Amino acid sequence: MKINLFFTAVRRARRSSRPSFGSAFTLLELLAVIAVIGILAGFIFPSLHAARIATHQAKTRLLFGQWAVALEGFYQEYGYYPVLDEDNLVNPVGQNSDPSTPHLFHDLLAGRRRDGSALPAYGSNTNAWLPEAQNRKLIAFYSFASADFTSASSAIPNLLCDGFEHTAIAVLVDRNLDGVIQLGRDFLVLPVVNGLAPGLGDFPIAGVRARVIFYAPAADATTANPKFIFSWK
Numbered sequence: 001m002k003i004n005l006f007f008t009a010v011r012r013a014r015r016s017s018r019p020s021f022g023s024a025f026t027l028l029e030l031l032a033v034i035a036v037i038g039i040l041a042g043f044i045f046p047s048l049h050a051a052r053i054a055t056h057q058a059k060t061r062l063l064f065g066q067w068a069v070a071l072e073g074f075y076q077e078y079g080y081y082p083v084l085d086e087d088n089l090v091n092p093v094g095q096n097s098d099p100s101t102p103h104l105f106h107d108l109l110a111g112r113r114r115d116g117s118a119l120p121a122y123g124s125n126t127n128a129w130l131p132e133a134q135n136r137k138l139i140a141f142y143s144f145a146s147a148d149f150t151s152a153s154s155a156i157p158n159l160l161c162d163g164f165e166h167t168a169i170a171v172l173v174d175r176n177l178d179g180v181i182q183l184g185r186d187f188l189v190l191p192v193v194n195g196l197a198p199g200l201g202d203f204p205i206a207g208v209r210a211r212v213i214f215y216a217p218a219a220d221a222t223t224a225n226p227k228f229i230f231s232w233k
Helices: 002-017 027-078 104-110
Strands: 170-173 212-217 228-230
Touching (some): 027 212, 027 228
Antiparallel strands (some): 212 228
């Protein structure tokens, strides 16, 4: 009796371990699942891309705000805004990527070179526009982080960049100290970044009510459809 019960249990176990082909997916069901996954991917991936763009834009605006505060700190200390590149660019055309060489915007606010070395000593023969002449106290108004620069493996390494690692960044300051940055008073032409310049819709004739402003091209900016990230919008 016990032996019969044993063999009966074995037979039941074998039957239960066999695959149930009746419950397996059919080809149509598999195709339907693949189609649903494809549809979901079509929604998810663009959303992830848009989220990344929004994150980089937020980082760029935050960075511009921090740089603006640093320039305001310079003004509070010396009573004037520093003289920047004549084209009003954070990274002037032809800027040397060697961190031991001068970088006007960086050196003015950091009080040192990009590699951390000291600026040359100020003397009576020092040009007035050099960082060591404008920031004679060598005050560090801003501590630049490695994320503020293009990577060493970049085609243009060691240059200041925005959240998208774009190096074309415009900077304008209120030269006449009237609280408004205006074309024709504080600068002659709008700085060009990546071959693009804002129109009157973005930069009104009456000017922008601010003391320091920045802008850079948006990620999807084109010549036909110029877009920008503005520090004042």
